[in-house]
Amino acid sequence: MVRKTLPLTLLLLCSLAAEEYYISYTLITKDLLAVEESLKISRAMTPLHGRKTPLCRFETESGERFERWARNNRTRLAECLLAHTASIRSYSRNEGLLHEKDLLILTTRTIPVQVDFNDGLVTIEKIQ
Amino acid sequence: MKHWSLLALSLASVTLLAETCPTPKVQKAPAAESAKASAKPETVIETEPRLSSVKPLKIEEVPKEGCDLCTLSKNNSIHFQVVGQGVAPVNTVSPAQAMALAKRAAIADAYRQLGEKICGVRVEGRDLIRNMMISRSTVRTQIDAMIRNARILDTKFKDGLCEVEMEVTLDGKEWYAKLSR
Numbered sequence: 069m070v071r072k073t074l075p076l077t078l079l080l081l082c083s084l085a086a087e088e089y090y091i092s093y094t095l096i097t098k099d100l101l102a103v104e105e106s107l108k109i110s111r112a113m114t115p116l117h118g119r120k121t122p123l124c125r126f127e128t129e130s131g132e133r134f135e136r137w138a139r140n141n142r143t144r145l146a147e148c149l150l151a152h153t154a155s156i157r158s159y160s161r162n163e164g165l166l167h168e169k170d171l172l173i174l175t176t177r178t179i180p181v182q183v184d185f186n187d188g189l190v191t192i193e194k195i196q
Numbered sequence: 197m198k199h200w201s202l203l204a205l206s207l208a209s210v211t212l213l214a215e216t217c218p219t220p221k222v223q224k225a226p227a228a229e230s231a232k233a234s235a236k237p238e239t240v241i242e243t244e245p246r247l248s249s250v251k252p253l254k255i256e257e258v259p260k261e262g263c264d265l266c267t268l269s270k271n272n273s274i275h276f277q278v279v280g281q282g283v284a285p286v287n288t289v290s291p292a293q294a295m296a297l298a299k300r301a302a303i304a305d306a307y308r309q310l311g312e313k314i315c316g317v318r319v320e321g322r323d324l325i326r327n328m329m330i331s332r333s334t335v336r337t338q339i340d341a342m343i344r345n346a347r348i349l350d351t352k353f354k355d356g357l358c359e360v361e362m363e364v365t366l367d368g369k370e371w372y373a374k375l376s377r
Contacts, residue, residue, distance in 0.1 A: 095300055100301050101285050101301055102301040105297075152344065154346065155342045156304075156307050156308055156342070159337075161334065163333065163334050164333050174307055
């Protein structure tokens with residue numbers, strides 16, 4: 069009986085250990101220079117329900133908190149989020165055949181995600 | 197007797213006049229030319245108009261394969277590939293940070309290029325004219341796009357410049373209806 073229920077219990081525990089967050093990312097470049105970057109993470113205050121779509125999966129060494137992991141692996145996380153959906157706004161100005169200003173704002177919408185730390189893997193799933 | 201003498205005198209004067217008056221020299225034209233000149237222009241009546249003999253121009257058809265590759269339809273997909281460039285800033289804490297920031301900028305540039313190709317560019321031009329002369333000419337471009345499922349293929353660093361190769365595939369089944377609005 070115990071053998072039968074153990075995997076189910078472990079699976080249930082794993083799903084309970086998963087945390088839910090809201091993530092957004094913004095990158096501003098001026099004349100091909102990155103001037104501002106922000107990765108905003110906020111833990112969901114209420115449980116999120118919905119269909120889950122896998123976004124990305126990364127290897128990790130220790131089971132640290134997602135906030136810290138995201139701070140250390142900002143590039144990988146940003147690439148994952150941007151590959152999913154990226155919104156671009158670009159403003160360029162040329163005056164008399166000379167290039168003057170170039171402003172580019174790259175953002176991702178704020179999306180709810182579920183993050184699992186399991187067996188040295190970080191799994192990020194989007195909640196729809 | 198007088199009559200005879202008068203007649204003889206008049207005849208002599210006529211012959212004298214005929215000898216003294218220079219006769220106009222007429223150059224003899226060649227036989228062919230003279231024949232042409234003398235001949236009347238021919239009037240040809242054509243029974244059928246000449247235009248009927250002109251064949252209509254054939255318009256070359258655009259090869260279907262090329263058209264399929266360049267235009268999105270419900271049944272095909274288009275592949276876009278761009279190379280974005282980013283520059284490493286000078287005032288950074290470490291070279292790693294500079295490289296990371298250059299890569300960020302290169303990614304953003306690649307996304308911008310994809311946005312240009314897929315959603316288009318809004319262009320605004322302004323010319324300021326003073327005293328019949330252009331004193332200022334400004335061109336502003338604006339892009340507002342959303343890209344999904346773009347993939348980074350390759351990243352290169354060289355002399356402070358980062359190049360990111362990126363690709364995206366537009367599937368007509370999903371995007372044709374949205375982009376053709």
